[in-house]
Amino acid sequence: MRGVAVVLIVALDPPAGTNVGEWIASRYEALKDIVQGFKLGLPAIVKHGIDSISKCFSDYEGLLIADLKLADIGDVMAEVVKWLKNLGINGVIAHGFVGYRGGVEVLARTCREAGVKLILVVSMSHEGSAEFIDKHLDGLIELAKAVDSWGVVAPATRPNVIRYVRARLGSDMVILSPGVGAQGAEPGDALCAGADYEIVGRAITRAENLREAALNVIRQQKEKVSKCRG
């Protein structure tokens, strides 16, 4: 997985006041052959339901991640995953913070059975992440390893955290890194720090020319990666 030079996931977060179905479908159509996946954000899911917003992806074979930041008891998270699976979603983001017993334990088992990739948050991009979550970085990484999570999320805005997570994880598990573009990190920064996937939202999805914006990000990723891995 880490051998792939650059991997780009587009975060789809329709702004308020838009027709969400159309907004998502137009971005999907413009980008599906040049990016490796899409991430659906919580606000649109909460408002419209996966049922309605995932329709346009019905023949998609890339990564399709529901960024729910699940943080409930295991049975509730498992119920959500079963529904995601039925609707064609193949990845879900959840918090390790709820703990293993009766929490991530149940979620991980359900994801495995359903063929949905589990992605656990080990650190977040906002300052508040330092108050509780970051104090447990080691524990959250250990938990991700213990349940054989497909991947973890670590913020592109903090490359030192990515480097630390990569060192602790070894090379078997993927690191997905949001925060590229509008949040401040440059394309390629997280990849050079050890991430496998960079997640870019507004810098692509709100550009006038969607395809050009995505190709530009990919070009910047390649340039940076060829230097740091070169």
Next chain:
Amino acid sequence: MRGVAVVLIVALDPPAGTNVGEWIASRYEALKDIVQGFKLGLPAIVKHGIDSISKCFSDYEGLLIADLKLADIGDVMAEVVKWLKNLGINGVIAHGFVGYRGGVEVLARTCREAGVKLILVVSMSHEGSAEFIDKHLDGLIELAKAVDSWGVVAPATRPNVIRYVRARLGSDMVILSPGVGAQGAEPGDALCAGADYEIVGRAITRAENLREAALNVIRQQKEKVSKCRG
């Protein structure tokens, strides 16, 4: 708020395979005049969207809580709250563990502006709660006080935790307590330990006679509370 003898919120979690709209509407109609509120669970929201499942509550004046266990960065949580408000939801459950800065800080401000009651999780009912969350019980309670949260969630299955939270919180903030009924706690247990609202799901929503089941819970609550508050 704490002077009210017994307060019952019904958790609406439609089982898989049902017509969610009908399932929710029938429970709402049967119970709306005898309970103080309803809590909508994450799986149904994720599948169908608040937009479609909140329709039947359009003239409701009680508590209507979206149990999203929000745990994202502040801007994302704020966006969710704005949509909840537009759809008639007046309470939302979120995690304090994402921290204050850029997290609960933004969420709390948005809730205040939108007139949505913020309810922060300080402990959960599953065993895994002890692994990370419970270690920060004091910090999470302090955070709830700092942002002047309307309430906190603490599990009915662990009355000692409720007693501790009540002692730390003082009497100004409400405690909502899930886990009554199918999860093991008896009606009234959490109220006697210091909670203000008990949340009951399956023991009511899957009973043959919904109204009788709810009245039975209320009777049990009153009996227990009249003894413990003597």
